[in-house]
Amino acid sequence: MTREILLGDEAVALGAIHAGLSAGYSYPGTPASEIMEYMIRASNKEAGFKATWCVNEKVAYEEALGVSFAGKRTLVSMKHVGLNVAADPFMNSAITRINGGLVVVVADDPGMHSSQNEQDSRYYAHFAHVFCFEPSNHQEAYDMTRSAFDVSERFNIPVMVRMVTRLSHSRSRIETREIKKENPICYGQGQDWTLLPMNACRRFAHLVDAQPEFIGLSNESPFNLLDLKDYDKSLGIIASGIGYNYVMENYSNQENCPSLLKVSTYPLPEALIAKLVNHVETVLVVEEGYPLIEQTIKGLFGIPEKKLHGKLTGHLPRTGELSPDAVREALGIKPREHLRIDSSILASRPPQLCQGCPHGDTFNALNQTLEPYSQASVFSDIGCYTLGALPPYKAVDSCVCMGASVSMAKGGAEVGVFPSVAVIGDSTFAHSGITPLLDAVASNTNMTVVIVDNALVAMTGGQPTFATGEKLVQIIKGVGVPEEHIRVIVPLPKNLEKNIQVMKEEIEHNGLSVIISLRECIQKAKKKIKKGAK
Amino acid sequence: MKQDIILAGVGGQGILSIAFVIDNAALKDGLNFKQAEVHGMAQRGGAVQSHLRLSKSHIFSDLIPKGEAELIISVEPLESLRYVEYLNPDGCIVTSTNPFCNIPDYPPIEDVLVEIRSVKKAVLIDSEKLAKEAGSSRAQNMVILGAASKYLMVGEESLMEFIKVLFKSRGENIVNMNLRAFQLGKEAAS
Numbered sequence: 091m092t093r094e095i096l097l098g099d100e101a102v103a104l105g106a107i108h109a110g111l112s113a114g115y116s117y118p119g120t121p122a123s124e125i126m127e128y129m130i131r132a133s134n135k136e137a138g139f140k141a142t143w144c145v146n147e148k149v150a151y152e153e154a155l156g157v158s159f160a161g162k163r164t165l166v167s168m169k170h171v172g173l174n175v176a177a178d179p180f181m182n183s184a185i186t187r188i189n190g191g192l193v194v195v196v197a198d199d200p201g202m203h204s205s206q207n208e209q210d211s212r213y214y215a216h217f218a219h220v221f222c223f224e225p226s227n228h229q230e231a232y233d234m235t236r237s238a239f240d241v242s243e244r245f246n247i248p249v250m251v252r253m254v255t256r257l258s259h260s261r262s263r264i265e266t267r268e269i270k271k272e273n274p275i276c277y278g279q280g281q282d283w284t285l286l287p288m289n290a291c292r293r294f295a296h297l298v299d300a301q302p303e304f305i306g307l308s309n310e311s312p313f314n315l316l317d318l319k320d321y322d323k324s325l326g327i328i329a330s331g332i333g334y335n336y337v338m339e340n341y342s343n344q345e346n347c348p349s350l351l352k353v354s355t356y357p358l359p360e361a362l363i364a365k366l367v368n369h370v371e372t373v374l375v376v377e378e379g380y381p382l383i384e385q386t387i388k389g390l391f392g393i394p395e396k397k398l399h400g401k402l403t404g405h406l407p408r409t410g411e412l413s414p415d416a417v418r419e420a421l422g423i424k425p426r427e428h429l430r431i432d433s434s435i436l437a438s439r440p441p442q443l444c445q446g447c448p449h450g451d452t453f454n455a456l457n458q459t460l461e462p463y464s465q466a467s468v469f470s471d472i473g474c475y476t477l478g479a480l481p482p483y484k485a486v487d488s489c490v491c492m493g494a495s496v497s498m499a500k501g502g503a504e505v506g507v508f509p510s511v512a513v514i515g516d517s518t519f520a521h522s523g524i525t526p527l528l529d530a531v532a533s534n535t536n537m538t539v540v541i542v543d544n545a546l547v548a549m550t551g552g553q554p555t556f557a558t559g560e561k562l563v564q565i566i567k568g569v570g571v572p573e574e575h576i577r578v579i580v581p582l583p584k585n586l587e588k589n590i591q592v593m594k595e596e597i598e599h600n601g602l603s604v605i606i607s608l609r610e611c612i613q614k615a616k617k618k619i620k621k622g623a624k
Numbered sequence: 625m626k627q628d629i630i631l632a633g634v635g636g637q638g639i640l641s642i643a644f645v646i647d648n649a650a651l652k653d654g655l656n657f658k659q660a661e662v663h664g665m666a667q668r669g670g671a672v673q674s675h676l677r678l679s680k681s682h683i684f685s686d687l688i689p690k691g692e693a694e695l696i697i698s699v700e701p702l703e704s705l706r707y708v709e710y711l712n713p714d715g716c717i718v719t720s721t722n723p724f725c726n727i728p729d730y731p732p733i734e735d736v737l738v739e740i741r742s743v744k745k746a747v748l749i750d751s752e753k754l755a756k757e758a759g760s761s762r763a764q765n766m767v768i769l770g771a772a773s774k775y776l777m778v779g780e781e782s783l784m785e786f787i788k789v790l791f792k793s794r795g796e797n798i799v800n801m802n803l804r805a806f807q808l809g810k811e812a813a814s
Binding site: 093095120121123124203204256257259260261262263332334335336338339340413414415418425426427428429430431432435436437438439440441442443444474477481549551 | 634635643647648651656657658659660661662663668669670671683684685686687688689690691692702703705706708709710711712713715726727728729730731735736739742743
């Protein structure tokens with residue numbers, strides 16, 4: 091048994107590695123990126139398993155499915171909105187007969203620290219009828235990931251581990267356990283993996299029939315803890331994931347804590363919930379994310395003669411992330427004394443593009459190019475360049491989801507937006523921008539796509555990208571954009587006038603143009619210089 | 625026995641390096657710890673903070689409750705004020721006095737320093753001057769760690785050991801420069 095300092099994400103990765111992992115797949119996204127980063131570092135040190143960044147989450151999930159088909163254990167990790175991209179293979183894989191253990195780790199971002207929404211992945215687990223673990227600390231992240239592989243192989247289903255930002259990006263110490271060997275190769279059966287209606291109907295019925303067994307597993311899981319206090323039956327608490335931590339933080343010891351059920355697995359441990367609810371008059375539900383447990387218990391009509399408190403009743407905030415202080419208030423405990431200052435001095439300091447960032451030069455050129463056009467719209471995408479929405483640039487009008495810049499520009503252009511401009515990074519383009527560009531080629535839409543190629547997945551910490559430089563040009567040619575309207579510019583202050591000229595020409599071209607604004611991420615360039623200096 | 629600490633600064637100023645040193649020193653000293661940090665979008669030149677909790681007993685929350693922190697360690701003066709409500713009424717601020725001005729409405733630095741001094745226990749350090757004295761203005765984070773060291777429940781020896789570990793791959797000169805920065809910070813605070 092060794093002790094290690096790990097991020098919550100890294101504890102998940104190590105749990106998978108120690109559970110006999112054969113291959114891991116992912117696409118970068120905060121707060122999940124560090125799972126794959128750890129796996130790649132570990133796989134470089136010790137041969138045995140593969141760990142790979144993929145072009146997007148759907149691809150990553152499907153590659154993991156191939157590993158499972160071959161009887162080997164596999165992990166696929168992503169941020170919450172990444173599961174939207176991978177929803178197709180995820181939902182359908184629940185119907186197959188998973189062979190080698192398949193664990194899907196989804197890191198939610200309550201509070202939207204680095205995301206466009208705060209959707210709660212537990213609903214996806216429910217939607218797909220699969221089992222889900224929700225760790226509250228690093229040790230559980232390690233232990234539950236290991237258990238998730240066992241459950242996956244026992245019931246032949248994909249199993250979810252739901253993380254949240256505060257655990258993903260918190261460091262602590264864990265104790266590791268024995269290292270398991272990889273599974274031998276052992277192919278899946280065609281009739282269990284070929285989702286023709288006749289197979290899919292049989293498999294789905296099987297999945298539905300297995301639900302009581304999943305609930306039974308939850309009822310008996312050592313990760314779900316029920317502690318009923320006989321001396322006080324007024325209040326009982328149901329707390330899941332890191333919500334449990336915030337409850338316990340507010341009691342000096344376990345003795346003075348009210349009756350409590352800690353929920354760590356889904357489907358919900360119905361028998362344990364019934365015991366707690368029957369024991370007390372008022373139930374407070376503390377969960378990070380949407381009110382899933384609360385809504386499930388409440389149903390349409392609530393529980394006769396019991397009070398149920400939580401997010402739906404306003405006892406806890408419905409949006410944003412939980413905190414020990416918000417939970418304290420819900421528990422009815424007096425707030426702690428704290429220092430105060432005149433907060434009017436606190437000028438806000440939002441994130442911004444780095445000094446010398448190539449995107450800044452692209453936005454300067456784009457803003458000046460578009461100045462004469464009063465009706466221009468710039469549809470942006472997901473990446474560092476989304477910060478172009480903020481001052482001093484205020485250069486973009488939208489950011490919705492991966493790849494939407496190109497598709498929205500096409501839709502807008504088709505009903506009269508002019509100029510209709512898309513701004514998308516090289517990695518986001520590879521992830522989800524190629525297919526809408528193919529659409530735009532088919533209609534020769536009058537729009538201009540600016541690909542800001544910095545040769546890196548920058549926002550998430552500098553992961554490798556799949557289509558940069560000449561390779562990117564080749565892809566765009568291959569998609570069918572006319573060669574004379576594929577222009578490459580270098581975003582530097584000295585090139586400003588030249589770049590404006592290119593942008594003007596392509597905007598005025600009545601049809602589809604792609605401008606590649608090519609310059610390496612300044613952070614990567616700096617690192618190279620540092621390395622060279624050593 | 626426990627200690628809750630807020631580390632503050634601007635993305636890129638090296639507060640995660642301070643966290644690395646304290647985390648490892650705590651582990652060596654046999655303490656439990658949890659340290660919540662910020663990755664992703666917020667790192668890009670924005671305000672960053674890390675909640676660092678040390679304790680002899682089990683730690684539940686990754687986040688520090690308001691009013692529980694004993695110490696704010698900040699590499700930037702305005703940032704030292706951003707999390708004051710996490711400090712208990714007897715809490716202490718150890719901060720650099722050198723502003724990092726990457727926003728148009730940065731308040732007059734005199735006003736910021738007056739506000740910091742209004743906190744009963746405030747240790748103000750000219751980290752830029754001391755870091756340059758040590759060899760590089762990049763070592764300001766280690767100056768501030770040195771200045772905060774006497775308030776920390778981890779031992780100075782352990783802190784210095786992990787400064788060495790942190791900079792080992794960059795060569796002996798960089799290690800010694802950061803150790804000097806730590807010592808200069810410590811002396812300036814005493």
